[in-house]
Amino acid sequence: MTTAGGRPPRRLRADARDNRDQLLAAARAEFTEQGTHASLNKIAQRAGVGAGTLYRHFPTLAALLAALIGDDVDALCATGRDLMTHPDPDEALAVWLHAVAVHATAMRGLVATQMAALRDRRTAGALAACHDAIRAAGVALLDRAHHHGSAPAHVDIADLLTLVNAAAWASEQAPDDAALLARLLALITAGLRA
Known part of the structure; x- marks a missing residue:
């Protein structure tokens, strides 16, 4: 698999991978509880990371x-x-x-x-x-x-x-x-x- 520039995708560091996994788990829980009213800031809080970390992994x-x-x-x-x-x-x-x-x-x-x-x-x-x-x-x-x-x-x-x-x-x-x-x-x- 390659990126749009033809380079292989960058592997995430272990801590970045952990943050991503925590964000996904927190997002699933928040969306399950709140549906369309889920807050991205609450997802970041629930994952124990800052909003910047959330947006670095998932810009939208x-x-x-x-x-x-x-x-x-x-x-x-x-x-x-x-x-x-x-x-x-x-x-x-x-x-x-x-x-x-x-x-x-x-x-x-x-x-x-x-x-x-x-x-x-x-x-x-x-x-x-x-x-x-x-x-x-x-x-x-x-x-x-x-x-x-x-x-x-x-x-x-x-x-x-x-x-x-x-x-x-x-x-x-x-x-x-x-x-x-x-x-x-x-x-x-x-x-x-x-």
């Missing part, structure tokens, strides 16, 4: 989120690749959409909120790469459902992901109804097969 909220959710996005995309061999393309798509919904509810909806903000491509390249990876996995599964399943040809992955994110958001607004997300996803996938 998008960079912090991309680092934080990168592994989750990789796992979601790996699930999508694994489901490409599932014998039922419609079921494969439904299972993956459920995984997307669970991912969207991570950190109290912050992930879904930031992904929705990507309609404006100027917001952040790193987070856009996460969005693009999820979209590509979804396109592959949806194309398979178009060709070998019952998904109608006019269904678009962007619309489907918007619906799933909306279902995830709605389920978060009704914490007393633990089955709401499953019911909403069942309606979405039933609509695909109608």
